[in-house]
Amino acid sequence: MTALPDREAVGTLLRHVLELLDGDVAKVYAERDLADYRPRYSPVVRALLAQGPMPIRDLARTVGVTHSAASQTVAQMNRAGLVDLTPGPDARQRLVNLTTKAHDLLPLITAEWSATTTAMRTLDTELSIPLVDLLTELTTALTHRPFRQRIADAGLPTPPPPPPPPQDQDDLA
Template identity: 85%
Template sequence: MSSLPEREAVGTLLRHVLELLDGDVAKVYAERELADYRPRYSPVVRALLSGGPMPIRDLARAVGVTHSAASQTVAQMSGAGLVDLTPGADARQRLVSLTPKAHWLLPLVTAEWTATTAAMRTLDSELSMPLVDLLTEVATALTRRPFRARIADAGLPEVAGDPYPAQHGDE
């Protein structure tokens, strides 16, 4: 078993758990000779299946990520031949749609989604509460009161003035 990060390193622990989950899903894809398919593609595929071709901004909203993150994922998926980008209603907009290759992969990807959902239920049965419920609770609490405010309340002193005056002389 791999060693866990120290208890106070919550961000490191969250990334570690995500690596364990996504890493094993990625291994499933690789075992089925889908090495170009990444777990992060599935929410995009699902959104495009349910909503049809859409601009990256709408796709980001549907998936629940930033525009930048959606754009990066779409670029990777385009490189893997899974999505096409076509001009949208105005010059700044690009519509994302699934390619025939993505549609061809759907039966295998859908089977993985079903198996992953079942595997998550078995993992949840070993936890004190379902992981999705805990993560939703955390996200709701942080939306209600951001972590930055909580850090300030914990007594972090304010920064007065320029902390690096020697580097910011008259320019």
């Protein structure tokens, strides 16, 4: 068993929990010959199933990630043959579409989603508050008052202003 991170290292603990959850889901995929499928693909697949092909910008907004994160995930999914990109109505846009390969995998992927949801509910019975409720509460609190502001309010001194830019010798004459 891996030792738990220091209680003060909250970011490390959050990443550790995510690694435990996503790591085991990835093992489930690998055991079912879906080694190219990653847990991070599921929100994209769900969004495309629900709303159809869409630009990466809209996909990012729909799944709640940055454009950069959505772009990276779509690129990985494209390499795995799960999505393709077609020109959108605006020449600057590319529409993300699920491929036939992705549609063929849907019975297995949706069965995993269902089993994962059930497993999460079982895990929640061992916690003092369901994990999704805690994470939603945490997100709301940090959106209302960002952690950066909380750090400043805790007494961290304000950084000094940057020095003025150097003047050219010609300006001094």
